[in-house]
Amino acid sequence: MDPVVESELRTPDGYWRVQVVRYGPGQRWYRVIHATTQVADRVPLATVQRILGDAMATLEPVQEGELGAG
Known part of the structure; x- marks a missing residue:
């Protein structure tokens, strides 16, 4: 199974991002x-x-439509 980014958090300046990634069940x-x-x-x-x-x-x-947009 390919990794799937389920959600993302970022700092207000956008320099740091933390993704919650599912790698499998x-x-x-x-x-x-x-x-x-x-x-x-x-x-x-x-x-x-x-x-x-x-x-x-x-x-x-991060809103769902912005995931990975950094």
Whole structure:
């Protein structure tokens, strides 16, 4: 099964994006993107928190039509 981006969060400035990605039945992980660089893939929430630090608190949901638009 190909990975499917189920939802996405981003900082107001758009530099950080966090995608919730489904890799198969019951396999949901996070992908972290900074600007145009994928920083981490298939990581747990604790890793996302460590990477983003204070920026984690500023994440906002991305509307379905904007997914992946960065």
